[in-house]
């Protein structure tokens with residue numbers, strides 16, 4: 001085996017007057033290095049100084065035919081030690097930070113002086129020498145550094161709190177120097193020696209002491225400093241003719257929340273403690289960025305929700321509050337001007353309730369939180385949100401819904417259909433209450449414009465079908481004029497798609513201006529249907545299915561035509577100003593019709609609700625068939641407004 005030598009290398013060793021340092025110095029010199037033997041010549045507690053220790057070692061090296069020079073500076077003035085190397089040998093290649101003292105005391109007895117002296121010699125001393133050397137190493141593109149740590153620092157030791165702190169501090173120092181130096185071929189490693197030295201002679205029992213010869217450790221340090229050694233940023237423990245690498249390792253840990261909306265609680269920590277502390281499959285990181293990357297992937301898992309099965313399911317937890325349901329009600333036009341809307345707007349109302357269509361919001365939130373929103377599901381297509389239009393919506397309420405709570409929602413893309421002009425992504429979102437009961441089912445069909453023609457099926461089997469509207473004239477019609485700010489308000493309920501607020505993004509999607517959320521038009525429509533047929537009793541709602549046929553612009557008037565068929569109310573909504581149907585074949589299934597609601601299926605009256613005023617277009621007053629609304633609706637009796645809405649609405653008046 002080729003002898004490893006240090007010919008032409010200049011090695012600086014601090015605290016080299018005795019013990020380990022001296023052994024290092026003798027070894028390096030014997031292998032051709034020019035050695036700076038630094039030693040202040042103080043006692044092991046840092047007291048006094050003398051040139052004798054360093055001089056003796058230099059003399060021994062010279063006697064052996066080697067080259068060495070003595071240096072008596074304190075490591076706290078480490079730059080002077082490096083200067084000695086430059087002055088005598090013109091360069092430096094290796095720095096071994098070995099100098100050290102002890103001021104052992106049990107922790108409560110450590111004085112400020114005990115603390116400061118230890119930190120100064122070990123930590124500051126190593127900093128000073130290394131910083132000066134590092135600059136020179138960088139210039140020459142080569143350098144080897146050793147920091148001397150200790151098992152007391154790595155594992156702790158009674159009576160050595162000050163020393164332990166400094167020694168582990170050196171590990172941190174070494175780790176970062178290793179990272180900063182790597183690209184300049186500067187390596188920095190820690191040695192953790194267990195050696196018989198003047199620091200340990202009365203600490204270690206004599207029989208063991210005799211076997212802890214510094215000579216067993218010096219070759220390990222020398223190898224770490226050799227140009228052939230690639231090791232960098234490591235901690236090498238050595239003693240008694242053994243060496244091993246020491247790592248800080250970390251368990252795989254545990255996720256303390258399964259979802260972005262979830263809180264981390266003390267109980268959650270307790271519940272996961274055995275997982276947090278399980279060191280099976282523990283891992284080491286070479287830099288803090290690796291540990292950060294691990295956290296990023298943990299965060300990703302949280303974002304994605306806990307995967308509960310091997311298919312495409314995503315589970316997300318969505319919390320909602322009374323404020324959320326009130327904000328939603330305002331977003332779909334509920335107003336204090338309508339007495340019956342107070343129950344949707346005031347948390348202390350005796351019938352305070354959420355509009356049933358509020359429960360599309362947690363579904364949409366879950367989709368946005370979901371790992372698998374579906375818009376990445378179309379092969380070869382990149383789809384941005386402004387090109388995703390809400391195509392169809394199914395909503396079914398199975399439980400009795402609270403005005404605040406937590407829903408665990410399962411998102412699953414069930415099919416992606418190729419509709420030519422676009423791709424139709426069908427997503428089921430099932431929501432469970434805190435007891436685990438399925439309480440809400442949503443199905444969203446989103447139309448990704450321009451993402452069609454990818455070779456997928458045109459017709460699927462999972463999409464809930466729409467119901468065809470009756471051919472007869474509507475039994476009832478109500479209107480609502482949306483506000484210019486309708487979308488700006490509605491988006492606060494969780495659909496932050498910029499298509500509804502940002503003119504530039506709307507233009508990118510091909511719209512002259514931001515369009516209204518489909519779910520907002522739907523919420524308005526259902527509110528009017530409930531008003532007409534269910535006395536605004538949200539609990540009577542069971543299910544609906546809607547298709548969004550054409551976009552609505554905020555500010556336009558929505559008129560909802562309604563037909564009653566037993567417990568089923570069919571309705572369609574169109575824009576009064578343009579006569580364009582925007583929601584077709586919408587179906588409110590199996591509602592228990594409110595007692596006072598119109599009972600027959602003959603054409604009845606048309607009401608217009610505009611700016612929260614209720615107007616009978618035909619007569620300017622409530623008629624017998626709308627008597628159930630008496631006391632609940634404010635009758636404006638303003639026929640002029642109906643005229644403003646144009647001939648379309650007038651022709652709708654059936655009386």
Ligand SMILES: CCCCCCC[C@@H](O)CC(=O)SCCNC(=O)CCNC(=O)[C@H](O)C(C)(C)COP(=O)(O)OP(=O)(O)OC[C@H]1O[C@@H](n2cnc3c(N)ncnc32)[C@H](O)[C@@H]1OP(=O)(O)O
Nearest residue numbers: 373375389390391392419421447497517518548549550551
């Ligand atoms: C992942 C993130 C999720 C986020 C979701 C929610 C995001 C929200 O912020 C987005 C919104 O709220 S957008 C506002 C509400 N929606 C709209 O305004 C869309 C209105 N509809 C349209 O413009 C057209 O129907 C249009 C453009 C959709 C289709 O019109 P055309 O391209 O002309 O299609 P057409 O030729 O009529 O029909 C082709 C095939 O597609 C089917 N189809 C048409 N409209 C559909 C619709 N709305 N929903 C479902 N399928 C629809 C047709 O039936 C036809 O298929 P087939 O021949 O098999 O019958």
